[in-house]
Amino acid sequence: MSETAFFDEMHSGGGVRAPYDRYAAWLHSTPVETLKQRHDQANSLFRTVGITFNVYGEDGGVERLIPFDIVPRIISAEEWDIVERGVIQRVDALNAFLHDVYNDQEILRSGRIPPELVLTNDAFRPEMLGLRLPRSVYAHVAGIDIVRIDAKTFYVLEDNARTPSGVSYMLENRQAMMRLFPDLFAAYPVAPVSHYPELLLDTLRAVAPKEVEDPTVVLLTPGQYNSAYFEHAFLAQEMGIELVEGQDLFVDDGDVFMRTTRGPKRVHVIYRRIDDDFLDPLTFRRDSTLGVAGLMAACRLGRVTVCNAVGGGIADDKAIYAYMPEIIRFYLGQEPILKNVPTYTLRRKKDLDYTLAHLPELVVKEVHGSGGYGMLVGPAASKAEIEAFRAKIVAAPDGFIAQPTLALSTCPTFVEDGIAPRHVDLRPFVLSGQKTTVVPGGLTRVAMRQGSLVVNSSQGGGTKDTWVLEKPHARPRR
Amino acid sequence: MLGRAADNVFWMARHVERVESTVRLLRATGLNALLTSSAEGGEGDEAIWSRPLLLTGRMDDFMARYEQISSGRVLAYMLLDRENPASVKSVLACARENARATRHLLTNEIWECLNQTWLAIKDLHFTTVQRTAIDDRLEWLTERCFMFRGALFGSMRRDESLSFANIGMYLERGDHTARLLAGQPERGGAGDDAAAKMREYYEGMALLKALGSYRAYRETFASNLDFGRIAELLILNATVPRSLRGCIDEVVNSLRALNPTADSLKTAHELQYRLQTVQIGLVRRVGLRAFLLDFCQELDEISTQIQRDFMMVQ
Amino acid sequence: MRLQISHETVYSLTQAASRSIQYLRLTPRVDRCQRTESWVIEGPERLRPWTDGYGNTVHVASESTTHDSLVIRVSGVVTTRDTAGVLPLDDGLPPDMFLRETPLTAVSAEIAGFARPFADTRAAEGDIAALHALMTAQADAIAFEAGHTSVFTPAASAFSTGKGVCQDHAHIFIAACRVIGLPCRYVSGYLAFGSGDVATHAWAEAFVADLGWVSFDPANRQSATDAYVRLAVGPDYAAAAPVIGVRTGGGGEEVSVAVQVEQVQS
Known part of the structure; x- marks a missing residue:
């Protein structure tokens, strides 16, 4: 197959790229049977540990494994430096933006963003207006989806400021790789990631209500039938905090309590993994049984900190995305380090006309869609699919944005007939508490199907371990 | 927790x-x-x-x-x-x-x-x-x-989780032993009937094996398998891990570690006291089955009280 | 106008409840049209005031001991002023955010069909004329009749029923305003000279550029006067409801409400 059209993480210009030098040599000298064996070993490891996601349907839900690829994605220290600075800058800007739109709305008055884009957006939550949050942080945990098109150019494809998931795969993939290939780790200075839960706990504790010295932090899950339940349990276990469901919490006199075997116990920080809509049936969806009645009162009284804050969705909205470079300039006075994909906002007539004329070249996404659903990948779509999507766009252009198809880089991947290039992206996880940090690495998602550009696990995407190589001099081990 | x-x-x-x-x-x-x-x-x-x-x-x-x-x-x-x-x-x-x-x-x-x-x-x-x-x-x-x-x-750390696991395990175990014993057919003495004796031997052995107590019987009694003794062993002998007494002792210990003033502990204590004082011969006279089923009911009561004491915080 | 208000709500539960929590939006807003002289809320075991995103004063009321009834007693004196139904933007709430659709104010084809002609009125005669025409047409189309809807009936179904109470009127009006491109919001409050249920009232406020929030009460075919006391605003009933709550246990409930809003001398 042709490998020329796309930038490949391992090979370029007929040679092996520097970060992969030793790995490539190892890979080429390792028989396919050995790889297959390790691949199977990895699968049974993941099953035993129970790293599965739930799929609903027949038989009341099945537990599936997300395909794991044993070939790591390797990033040099210099490359990581760009990514790290870029995502931290981006998340700092996102938090400043959120603080602003829920308080003074300077950016709307400045005219840098059309006010109605925020104010009439369903992701904007007036329930948060005028509320001051500890350290003014809204997106305590953010996942920034990055793709690369050549040696130097990284694009941000999407920001995730609500309840980004996948970090457990970053951690478990590393565990598995260390078990499967101990020799490789001896040969490579791979930066560690396993202190992430500790950083997360630090972050959560750092945003506790002011007067609390030793805050009680809990993780709020929708329950064990949620597709990301494994991750919730995993993080709670790693942090040594309680994994609670809505039914375990209640609000009394403005404080949040959990029901323990020794009676009610006050809760100060809630790392929630349920959507805004379900958080408080007295404020949002009345029929929600996943949340806690009275939570918004506790939140606005400053008795509890909800992480991520309610209303963060306005920052990762696809319509706002187009304005991210402006947002970074407005709040930080800096030029964006990571590029934004040029975005056509179809509520604009000019953009709509262009998009309709160029559908076969573009990727079209629903503004409020996620997980790779409801999108059209023009170059990979049939004529009929394009026409069907055209009708959807014409019916409600406001609901869509369009972007040129990016030449996502590929990374060698173990597939049925050996090693072949597959498209990848990268989601580093950025934590914002006392300061903004990111562990060196992230979740590399890989489109397992040949030619596919969709890396979402709900669409058959897999994951890889991500190796960020340490600079030769500094090597602090945790 | x-x-x-x-x-x-x-x-x-x-x-x-x-x-x-x-x-x-x-x-x-x-x-x-x-x-x-x-x-x-x-x-x-x-x-x-x-x-x-x-x-x-x-x-x-x-x-x-x-x-x-x-x-x-x-x-x-x-x-x-x-x-x-x-x-x-x-x-x-x-x-x-x-x-x-x-x-x-x-x-x-x-x-x-x-x-x-x-x-x-x-x-x-x-x-x-x-x-x-x-x-x-x-x-x-x-x-x-x-x-x-x-x-x-x-x-596991020696904390609440382990106590609750312990209690669950021993309540279930006690219940099972009691029901298994209660399910045995009523027997008269085998007398001199060799075939009946043989049958009692095999059935007794099956019962003891089902409760992992065959060796315990052998080590405790220097006699043939006898249903009266089997019952005594499985009800009163605190050293046998599947005996009622053994189970209730564990439940009491774990409950005490959790909360010395819980209602469930009081009930468990009473049950323990009953097993400490009862005489198996007297029980057999009025019916072993009734005694055992009553024991099971008490265990259910303890289970319900544990729910109330620890798990249904309002 | 100086108004003395007393408002008692009693929920009798068919079974005892072990825990209850409620949001009470029962405190007059701080606005140009009204000033609160005295105000007391009592009844619930614990009450704690907070301010929601719309600037409403809310009390979170909680009961943590077994109870078979819930009582909320509100009383106080408010002095109102007639502002010809117009309020400026003092409350800091950007009008555009009230253009968002909520489940209770979603536009149906029927509502769109009903409201669309008023877009022409708006273009020809201006916002105020269009809004008044809309209010009158709506009052003609929807009979004020209790018993056909509940507080959680969406505008669309109240409209097709052709009957409803003040909440329904407010919801339909808000939806219709969105059709002609005007932000509009829900107001809950008291109305003097009404008695019983009628004294707790709901109406709407539409935003007119250069003027501010203009009130419309389609149920009474008028804009708000000094007989109106504003408790809470929001995009719909769900956000501005005087009382909303949940409880653990309690079975069914029977509600009895006694409201009096009387003019008193200063």
Whole structure:
């Protein structure tokens, strides 16, 4: 197959790229049977540990494994430096933006963003207006989806400021790789990631209500039938905090309590993994049984900190995305380090006309869609699919944005007939508490199907371990 | 810890214990059938294989779907029938659900032990298991239950979780022992009838093996197998891990560690006192079965009180 | 106008409840049209005031001991002023955010069909004329009749029923305003000279550029006067409801409400 059209993480210009030098040599000298064996070993490891996601349907839900690829994605220290600075800058800007739109709305008055884009957006939550949050942080945990098109150019494809998931795969993939290939780790200075839960706990504790010295932090899950339940349990276990469901919490006199075997116990920080809509049936969806009645009162009284804050969705909205470079300039006075994909906002007539004329070249996404659903990948779509999507766009252009198809880089991947290039992206996880940090690495998602550009696990995407190589001099081990 | 989590840990241990009891029961039934069904005056295969169904209260459901009692059908039903809530597969599924709900509180050893057991059995169907391999499966399951307990006691911190697991395990165990004893046919003395003596010997052995207490009997009494003594051993002997006394002692200890003023502890204490003071001869005079069923009711009461004391915080 | 208000709500539960929590939006807003002289809320075991995103004063009321009834007693004196139904933007709430659709104010084809002609009125005669025409047409189309809807009936179904109470009127009006491109919001409050249920009232406020929030009460075919006391604003009933709550246990409930809004001398 042709490998020329796309930038490949391992090979370029007929040679092996520097970060992969030793790995490539190892890979080429390792028989396919050995790889297959390790691949199977990895699968049974993941099953035993129970790293599965739930799929609903027949038989009341099945537990599936997300395909794991044993070939790591390797990033040099210099490359990581760009990514790290870029995502931290981006998340700092996102938090400043959120603080602003829920308080003074300077950016709307400045005219840098059309006010109605925020104010009439369903992701904007007036329930948060005028509320001051500890350290003014809204997106305590953010996942920034990055793709690369050549040696130097990284694009941000999407920001995730609500309840980004996948970090457990970053951690478990590393565990598995260390078990499967101990020799490789001896040969490579791979930066560690396993202190992430500790950083997360630090972050959560750092945003506790002011007067609390030793805050009680809990993780709020929708329950064990949620597709990301494994991750919730995993993080709670790693942090040594309680994994609670809505039914375990209640609000009394403005404080949040959990029901323990020794009676009610006050809760100060809630790392929630349920959507805004379900958080408080007295404020949002009345029929929600996943949340806690009275939570918004506790939140606005400053008795509890909800992480991520309610209303963060306005920052990762696809319509706002187009304005991210402006947002970074407005709040930080800096030029964006990571590029934004040029975005056509179809509520604009000019953009709509262009998009309709160029559908076969573009990727079209629903503004409020996620997980790779409801999108059209023009170059990979049939004529009929394009026409069907055209009708959807014409019916409600406001609901869509369009972007040129990016030449996502590929990374060698173990597939049925050996090693072949597959498209990848990268989601580093950025934590914002006392300061903004990111562990060196992230979740590399890989489109397992040949030619596919969709890396979402709900669409058959897999994951890889991500190796960020340490600079030769500094090597602090945790 | 969360009340809901305590409830799940309690039931996780209880369900695993139930798996072990069921497996032991099936193995002992097989043994009993092998040894006595062909013997003169024996109960016959059907009567012997109906015992596990009666003990678990599943007779009606079984008959409705399987129509006839045979060793194969009862094994199929009690081991791998997902529609039978008392089957090993169903109970194991519950145990794993309980563990999943409290995954964050369990050590990896416990979770992985349960998860692997479940993964090995979840796609297993009776028709694909070789008849000759059934005994191996049962033995393997018993080993997995031992491994679970080993992981529990070897890896968990000595805190609330472990206490609740302990209580769940011993309440289930006591209940099972009592029901198994209560399910024994009433016996007169075997007298001099050699065949009857032989039968009593084999049945007694099957009962003791079902409760893992055959050696304990041998070590305690220098006499032939005798149902009176078996009952005494399994009810009053605190050193036997499956005796009622042994179980209630453990429940009392764990409850005391949790909360010395809990209502459930008071009830457990009274029950313990009763076992400390009762004389087995007197009990036999008024009926062992009534005594045992009353014991089971008391255990249910303790279980309910534990719910109220620790798990249903309003 | 100086108004003395007393408002008692009693929920009798068919079974005892172990825990209850409620949001009470029962405190007059701080606005140009009204000033609160005295105000007391009592009844619930614990009450704690907070301010929601719309600037409403809310009390979170909680009961943590077993109870078979819930009582909320509100009383106080408010002095109102007639502002010809117009309020400026003092409350700091950007009008555009009230253009968002909520489940209770979603536009149906029927409502769109009903409201669309008023877009022409708006173009030809201006916002105020269009809004008044809309209010009158709506009052003609929807009979004020209790018993056909509940507080959680969406505008669309109240409109097709052709009957409803003040909440329904407010919801339909808000939806219709969105059709002609005007932000509009829900107001809950008291109305003097009404008695019983009628004294707790709901109406709407539409935003007119250069003027501010203009009130419309389609149920009474008028804009708000000094007989109106504003308690809470929001995009719909769900956000501005005087009382909204959940409880653990309690079975069914019977509600009895006694409201009096009387003019008193200063």
